[in-house]
Amino acid sequence: YAIASSRSRKIKQIHSNANVAILFINKEKWEQIVIDVVARVRTNFELKKKVWNDELKAVGLSGPEDDKMAVILLTPRKLIHHSLTQIHPEVLLNEPVQYDKDLQIANDLRKLNIPINLTTMDEYGILHSRIMGQLFFHQTLGFWLHSQKGSGKVLQLQNNINGVLTGYNDETQDSYIIESEIIVHNDLPFLLSTWCPQFGSDKCKGPDDTSRVVLQVNVMKTEHLNIKEFYSSLIKK
Numbered sequence: 001y002a003i004a005s006s007r008s009r010k011i012k013q014i015h016s017n018a019n020v021a022i023l024f025i026n027k028e029k030w031e032q033i034v035i036d037v038v039a040r041v042r043t044n045f046e047l048k049k050k051v052w053n054d055e056l057k058a059v060g061l062s063g064p065e066d067d068k069m070a071v072i073l074l075t076p077r078k079l080i081h082h083s084l085t086q087i088h089p090e091v092l093l094n095e096p097v098q099y100d101k102d103l104q105i106a107n108d109l110r111k112l113n114i115p116i117n118l119t120t121m122d123e124y125g126i127l128h129s130r131i132m133g134q135l136f137f138h139q140t141l142g143f144w145l146h147s148q149k150g151s152g153k154v155l156q157l158q159n160n161i162n163g164v165l166t167g168y169n170d171e172t173q174d175s176y177i178i179e180s181e182i183i184v185h186n187d188l189p190f191l192l193s194t195w196c197p198q199f200g201s202d203k204c205k206g207p208d209d210t211s212r213v214v215l216q217v218n219v220m221k222t223e224h225l226n227i228k229e230f231y232s233s234l235i236k237k
Contacts, residue, residue: 006070036078105222116167120156143217
């Protein structure tokens with residue numbers, strides 16, 4: 001993790017794009033390490049209290065209750081180690097989903113391949129819910145959804161990145177709730193790397209059609225509940 005000011009430019013950039021690179025250089029050994037990570041910003045008091053130390057006062061923070069304090073959680077995906085003693089760089093891959101319970105629950109929902117609901121809030125504080133397609137996963141982007149530029153949900157997410165995904169499996173009676181920060185991407189690299197032929201039936205002309213947008217779902221908190229087991233436990237009580 002890292003500590004930063006919640007008002008800093010880096011925090012705003014992470015909110016817009018959670019993909020971050022960390023660079024370490026050892027000039028004495030002529031080594032360089034590049035780490036590709038997913039960054040998530042947290043400002044809740046309990047977490048800030050756990051990581052707080054008095055040395056942070058030197059950077060202008062008064063304590064864990066300081067609104068200016070933010071914690072950046074960093075989840076590595078790939079590490080590249082360059083060294084003069086190696087002909088080729090050493091590359092280590094990591095699958096972050098297996099280490100994060102919230103990501104595991106989101107991944108379980110993705111594997112169901114069922115339509116999910118997305119709830120967003122407009123500028124008047126009114127909630128809007130609509131049925132979306134399935135949840136996708138990309139090695140670099142993480143979880144994402146497909147949508148159309150200019151739609152109501154996209155305009156709402158551009159003003160307020162907070163959204164909630166919900167899904168329900170009728171066969172197993174499993175319910176899923178995923179609180180997320182959802183970032184809208186419309187740049188060509190995002191469109192090309194996430195294109196699926198099935199999008200052609202959704203008024204998309206092709207991989208480079210800029211009327212399509214990618215909604216990057218940065219998972220914040222999840223809840224999973226089996227309705228059948230839940231009501232059975234109530235009856236036993």
